[in-house]
Structure formats: structure tokens, C-alpha cells
Amino acid sequence: MRDSDAAIGIGLRAPHVAEIVATRPALGWLEVHAENYMGGGPARAQLDAVRRDYPLSLHGVGLSLGTAEGIEDDHLRRLAALADRVEPMLVSEHLSWSVSGGVYLNDLLPLPYTEESLAIVADNVARAQDTLRRRLLVENPSSYLRFRHSTISEPEFLAALVARTGCGLLCDVNNIHVTCANLGGNARAYLDALPAAAIGEIHLAGHARVMRHGKTLLIDDHGASVAPAVWQLYRRALERCGVVPSLVEWDKALPPLTVLLQEARIAADIAGALGGPDASAA
Amino acid sequence: MPALREVQTAFRRALLEEDDGALAAFIADDGVAAIVRLAVHRNNVRISLTDALRDTFPVVCRLVDERFFAYAAHEFLTTSPPRRACLAEYGADFVDFLAAFAPCRELPYLPDVARLEWLLNMAAHAADAAPLPPSSLASVPAADAPRLVFRLAPSFGFLASPWPVERIWRLNRPGVDSAEAIDLAAGGVHLEVARRNGDVALRSLAAPSFAFRQAIAGGRPLAAAAATALAADEQFDLGAAVAALFRDGAVIAFTLAAEAPS
Numbered sequence: 001m002r003d004s005d006a007a008i009g010i011g012l013r014a015p016h017v018a019e020i021v022a023t024r025p026a027l028g029w030l031e032v033h034a035e036n037y038m039g040g041g042p043a044r045a046q047l048d049a050v051r052r053d054y055p056l057s058l059h060g061v062g063l064s065l066g067t068a069e070g071i072e073d074d075h076l077r078r079l080a081a082l083a084d085r086v087e088p089m090l091v092s093e094h095l096s097w098s099v100s101g102g103v104y105l106n107d108l109l110p111l112p113y114t115e116e117s118l119a120i121v122a123d124n125v126a127r128a129q130d131t132l133r134r135r136l137l138v139e140n141p142s143s144y145l146r147f148r149h150s151t152i153s154e155p156e157f158l159a160a161l162v163a164r165t166g167c168g169l170l171c172d173v174n175n176i177h178v179t180c181a182n183l184g185g186n187a188r189a190y191l192d193a194l195p196a197a198a199i200g201e202i203h204l205a206g207h208a209r210v211m212r213h214g215k216t217l218l219i220d221d222h223g224a225s226v227a228p229a230v231w232q233l234y235r236r237a238l239e240r241c242g243v244v245p246s247l248v249e250w251d252k253a254l255p256p257l258t259v260l261l262q263e264a265r266i267a268a269d270i271a272g273a274l275g276g277p278d279a280s281a282a
Numbered sequence: 283m284p285a286l287r288e289v290q291t292a293f294r295r296a297l298l299e300e301d302d303g304a305l306a307a308f309i310a311d312d313g314v315a316a317i318v319r320l321a322v323h324r325n326n327v328r329i330s331l332t333d334a335l336r337d338t339f340p341v342v343c344r345l346v347d348e349r350f351f352a353y354a355a356h357e358f359l360t361t362s363p364p365r366r367a368c369l370a371e372y373g374a375d376f377v378d379f380l381a382a383f384a385p386c387r388e389l390p391y392l393p394d395v396a397r398l399e400w401l402l403n404m405a406a407h408a409a410d411a412a413p414l415p416p417s418s419l420a421s422v423p424a425a426d427a428p429r430l431v432f433r434l435a436p437s438f439g440f441l442a443s444p445w446p447v448e449r450i451w452r453l454n455r456p457g458v459d460s461a462e463a464i465d466l467a468a469g470g471v472h473l474e475v476a477r478r479n480g481d482v483a484l485r486s487l488a489a490p491s492f493a494f495r496q497a498i499a500g501g502r503p504l505a506a507a508a509a510t511a512l513a514a515d516e517q518f519d520l521g522a523a524v525a526a527l528f529r530d531g532a533v534i535a536f537t538l539a540a541e542a543p544s
Binding site: 069 | 283284285286287289290291293294297298308309310312313314315316318319320321322323326327330331334363364365366367368369370371405406407408409410411437477480481482
């Protein structure tokens with residue numbers, strides 16, 4: 001495996017597990033959604049099998065870091081217990097919220113970016129990091145709407161969160177592309193406004209394009225190959241932060257594993273051309 | 283400026299109750315109307331939760347068909363949205379919802395099929411637990427045995443039904459294409475669901491064994507569970523029944539109940 005291959009992982013999805021365990025493709029690591037492995041049984045046994053061959057990254061989708069009512073103890077403890085058992089190389093969550101009034105809405109919902117919300121998210125991130133006893137990477141969301149009362153730009157908000165909590169960033173370059181297309185922003189400027197040294201992981205995925213009332217909206221459905229503009233952003237991200245662990249993920253209309261491996265190969269070639277993991281100090 | 287909690291409450295109402303009024307005022311139009319932008323999130327929530335319910339209740343879905351299932355799921359998730367982020371744990375109340383859902387009354391066996399699917403789902407995801415060996419009972423004096431309260435592995439579940447739900451379930455699993463007839467008058471079943479050697483297994487129990495194990499699972503002391511089984515079969519072999527519990531890896535802990543109540 002080349003050094004640049006070691007930086008590239010894919011999102012592990014249940015239909016691919018058996019093939020990955022049997023064929024052990026040349027990937028540096030795998031990422032799993034934490035909430036799929038908080039019980040026991042066959043799923044947990046599969047995770048243990050995969051972990052013998054690959055470093056794992058735990059990607060949470062249910063912690064609701066942006067919730068005004070504070071993150072749920074029970075869920076945080078389950079995440080911490082899973083992390084203690086799996087010993088992941090990275091643990092990440094989202095700059096979003098899903099819980100209101102004790103109801104879990106199962107979507108990564110957008111936040112207004114204000115001093116109030118910054119204080120709330122920072123408290124929640126700090127509490128999560130205290131319980132996990134490790135640094136959390138926080139992922140930039142894909143956005144479809146903007147709140148009128150926001151006073152801080154999204155990359156500035158993320159930079160302030162890093163400064164206040166010491167968290168790292170999971171930079172999803174597809175999300176940057178989608179958000180900037182939907183809300184009218186410059187993706188390159190957004191990327192350049194993130195604190196490069198805090199970026200500990202990059203996400204790559206495909207999106208869909210839909211027409212609504214004569215306007216185009218991009219939907220972050222993880223249901224296609226990575227778009228050319230997103231590969232461009234990936235190159236730019238690596239120029240800024242060096243080669244960091246990078247992930248190809250696919251959810252909707254999941255294709256055969258070989259398709260994900262081809263995407264991972266493209267990412268590895270880009271990373272390799274930029275100097276491999278040793279360039280990460282740049 | 284609205285407080286974050288107020289924004290999130292309004293957002294929840296917009297998603298679940300289709301009451302956009304309060305939220306729309308907070309959202310910038312930016313060339314695409316707020317309600318159109320909100321619809322992206324509403325679709326995400328509805329589709330993902332319907333998918334989660336379909337994953338847990340695939341046979342119910344097949345019995346009522348996709349479109350009806352989506353309708354029932356929509357009605358259900360509006361009033362009973364998830365309270366936790368692990369979606370495998372979502373849907374316990376779907377069983378009672380279906381039992382009370384008027385459009386389902388033509389399928390009286392449907393709630394029991396849903397109960398079975400819920401038990402199978404719980405068995406698949408229940409926490410791992412190490413079974414006790416039978417020798418762990420060696421320390422219990424014989425005189426105390428009637429007061430034993432066993433804790434069963436969390437994957438164990440029990441269902442008694444007046445309908446042939448095991449057969450209904452087997453013949454309607456996804457991918458099974460059977461022309462076999464199902465006789466709804468064929469009689470009821472006593473089912474046990476549990477994880478065995480790592481995989482979920484469903485099996486039929488004789489009525490006395492079912493009564494015994496269900497009583498044990500419900501936390502009844504051994505004497506009371508035995509009485510339940512003996513009422514169904516005066517030949518019930520208690521020693522063999524306890525040995526079988528251990529052999530099945532069902533017992534993960536035990537305590538002694540307080541001195542026998544009169």
C-alpha cells in the first residue's frame with residue numbers, strides 16, 4: 001500500500017461488510033456510524049471482525065451537538081462506551097441538531113449562527129470531549145436554508161468553536177459545495193476561511209441536483225460519484241492542511257464495493273500527487 | 283432575536299405537525315421560498331423514519347403493501363416520533379398503534395405479526411450478555427431454590443398468539459415467494475425469540491414450557507413460575523426445565539426473592 005492509500009478510507013455499509021472481511025481491500029481505514037453499533041449481537045460481532053483488519057473512525061449522527069436543551073447523557077455514555085471498546089482513530093460528529101423537546105428528528109438540522117448558539121454548541125462539544133476523554137472532530141453541515149438572525153458566517157462559527165473547545169474539524173468538501181450552491185457562497189473562500197491546522201479528516205461524497213420552483217437545489221444524498229468541483233475542493237483542502245485521513249462515503253442507491261474502491265483510488269491518487277501523509281505538517 | 287430553543291421548537295413543529303408558520307418567519311428566502319427549503323428536511327425526516335420502520339417491520343409492510351405502510355408510518359411518526367437516536371430501537375409503540383389503527387381491522391392478526399417482528403428486532407440488537415453455567419447454582423441451598431429469580435439474556439422474548447403468526451411470518455418474509463395457503467383457523471402459537479450462537483432464532487414452545495419461561499422472564503420466583511407451568515401440565519418436569527434454561531444460555535444472573543409471601 002502506498003502512503004497516500006493509507007490516508008484513504010470508505011464509509012462501511014452493512015451490505016459490504018462480508019466482502020470487505022473476505023477480500024481485505026487495500027484501504028487505510030473504515031468509518032462506521034456509531035449509532036448502528038450501540039447494541040450487541042451480529043452487528044457488533046461484525047464490527048469486531050472488521051476492526052481486526054482496519055483502523056476505525058467512529059462517526060456519530062445522533063449526539064445533536066447543537067441542541068439548546070443539552071446533549072443527552074444516555075446517548076453520550078453509549079458513544080463513550082463504544083469508543084472505549086473500539087478504540088477508534090477518530091471520533092466525529094456534526095455541527096447540527098436533531099433533538100428538540102426530547103424528540104429525535106433523525107436529520108442533521110441547521111443552526112442559526114449567533115453568539116447564543118455558539119455558546120450552546122461549545123458547551124455541548126466540551127461536555128462530549130470531557131466524557132469521551134478525546135478530541136472530537138466537528139463536521140460542517142450541508143445546508144438548505146439560512147436563518148435571518150444569523151450574525152456569524154459558518155466557517156467563522158466553526159473557527160470560533162475550535163478556538164473555544166479545542167475540537168478539530170471534519171471538513172466535508174461536498175457539504176461545502178452543496179451549502180455554497182444552495183445559499184449563494186464561494187466554496188473556495190469558505191474552505192480558505194477554515195482553520196487549516198484543525199482539520200483532522202475530510203469527507204468526500206456525491207450529491208443530487210433537483211429543481212424547485214425554477215431554482216436548482218443540491219441535495220447531499222451521498223448517492224453518486226464525487227463531482228468534479230468537489231474533487232477540486234479536495235485538492236485545495238489538501239494544499240491547505242496537508243494529507244489528512246480522507247473518506248469516500250455513499251448511502252443512497254449503494255453501488256457494489258468496487259465503485260467505492262474506485263472513488264477511493266481517485267482520492268489516493270490526488271493525495272499521492274500532493275506528497276502523501278508526510279506532508280501533513282505543511 | 284429568537285432564542286435557539288424557540289427556533290428548535292418551531293422547527294420540530296414544522297417537521298412533525300406541518301405547522302410552518304412560526305419557523306418560516308425565521309428563514310431567509312434567498313430566491314427559494316422558506317417552505318421549499320424546509321421541505322428538504324421534512325422529506326429527510328419522513329423518508330428516513332419510514333425506512334427505519336420498514337427495516338424493523340418488513341413482513342407487516344408486505345402484508346399491508348408499501349403504500350399503505352407508508353401511510354401508516356406517516357400517521358405513527360407524527361404522534362410517536364423517536365425519543366432516541368438509535369433507530370433500531372424505534373417502533374416499540376408501532377405495535378399498539380397498528381392494533382388501534384382502524385384501517386387495519388380487516389387484518390386482526392397484524393398486531394401479533396408486528397409483535398413478533400419487534401421481538402426479532404430486539405433480539406438482533408439486544409446487548410451482549412455472558413450466560414451463567416449451571417454450576418453457578420451450586421452455592422444455592424436446596425431450601426432456597428423456590429425463591430430463585432433468574433435474569434434472562436436481553437435477547438429473549440416471548441409471544442403467545444391465537445393466530446398462526448409464525449407461519450404467516452415465514453411465508454411473507456422479504457424474498458420468500460410462496461403460494462402456500464395459510465389457514466387462519468389453524469390455531470395459536472407459543473413462540474420464543476432469542477439469539478443463539480450469535481444469530482436470532484425463533485422457535486415454538488409447548489404451552490407449559492412457554493408459561494414457565496414467560497413467568498421466569500417476567501421476574502417471577504422459580505416456585506411461582508413452576509406453579510404456572512404445572513397448572514398447564516401436572517407432569518411438568520421442573521428440573522429439566524431449569525437445566526434447559528441454562529443449556530440455552532438464557533440465564534445471565536440470579537437473585538433470591540424475599541421469604542415466600544403467603
